[in-house]
Amino acid sequence: MNNDERIMAAEVLKAMAHPIRLGVIEVLAGDERTVSELYEILGCSQSMMSQQLKILCQQQLVSIRKEGTQKYCSLSNRDFLKVFDCMHTHLRKYLNFKD
Amino acid sequence: MNNDERIMAAEVLKAMAHPIRLGVIEVLAGDERTVSELYEILGCSQSMMSQQLKILCQQQLVSIRKEGTQKYCSLSNRDFLKVFDCMHTHLRKYLNFKD
DNA sequence: TAAATATATCATAATGTTTTAATAATTAAT
DNA sequence: ATTAATTATTAAAACATTATGATATATTTA
Numbered sequence: 701m702n703n704d705e706r707i708m709a710a711e712v713l714k715a716m717a718h719p720i721r722l723g724v725i726e727v728l729a730g731d732e733r734t735v736s737e738l739y740e741i742l743g744c745s746q747s748m749m750s751q752q753l754k755i756l757c758q759q760q761l762v763s764i765r766k767e768g769t770q771k772y773c774s775l776s777n778r779d780f781l782k783v784f785d786c787m788h789t790h791l792r793k794y795l796n797f798k799d
Numbered sequence: 800m801n802n803d804e805r806i807m808a809a810e811v812l813k814a815m816a817h818p819i820r821l822g823v824i825e826v827l828a829g830d831e832r833t834v835s836e837l838y839e840i841l842g843c844s845q846s847m848m849s850q851q852l853k854i855l856c857q858q859q860l861v862s863i864r865k866e867g868t869q870k871y872c873s874l875s876n877r878d879f880l881k882v883f884d885c886m887h888t889h890l891r892k893y894l895n896f897k898d
Numbered sequence: 899t900a901a902a903t904a905t906a907t908c909a910t911a912a913t914g915t916t917t918t919a920a921t922a923a924t925t926a927a928t
Numbered sequence: 929a930t931t932a933a934t935t936a937t938t939a940a941a942a943c944a945t946t947a948t949g950a951t952a953t954a955t956t957t958a
Contacts, residue, residue: 706818709886717812719805760893769955787808794859868925
């Protein structure tokens with residue numbers, strides 16, 4: 701990776717690096733969801749969810765299709781689910797995370 | 800992942816989400832390095848490197864052993880190199896990165 | 899057309915990150 | 929003991945992120 705690539709990769713990682721945004725990715729791993737389903741499931745405000753989704757879409761982690769007055773969100777790149785496995789193991793093995 | 804786990808995972812991802820810190824991980828993928836080798840290779844100040852290494856060590860991404868007046872840095876968890884592959888592909892496939 | 903529903907945007911206060919420069923601490927060699 | 933080399937800490941300015949509440953924009957339904 702050259703420096704430009706690292707700058708972009710850092711932006712993508714930043715877009716993942718938030719509990720709500722990780723939650724969105726995790727929920728969408730199961731299935732497509734509307735914006736309101738997402739903020740109900742994850743327990744945050746509508747405004748918060750709208751802003752976090754914008755960040756995820758900007759980095760193309762999530763894509764959105766419109767249907768009437770609703771918007772359906774889904775994962776753009778399921779490859780990122782690997783990062784969850786990696787984190788899961790790291791937290792337990794290196795950071796002493798207890799369930 | 801529950802919310803506590805997401806909070807911790809977000810911290811780990813934040814620790815990666817910086818061009819210099821990504822550079823450190825990439826360089827250390829090849830071999831162990833001293834702090835001064837790292838800031839020379841990556842072209843940043845000594846102070847900057849020291850601070851970035853602290854962040855990487857806190858999340859146990861990097862570990863350090865002391866030898867005389869120098870410190871040798873190495874990767875704690877090589878599993879994270881997977882994240883680089885993932886990013887490499889994502890930038891090109893979804894974010895139109897040009898070499 | 900008016901009301902209801904779903905989502906987005908804006909403003910802002912609080913908080914956190916990044917960068918730089920200056921200084922401190924530690925070890926090794928003279 | 930001084931000096932040189934390596935690394936860490938601190939302080940501060942600039943900048944970015946987060947969270948909240950208020951308001952705006954579509955879209956559908958009555």
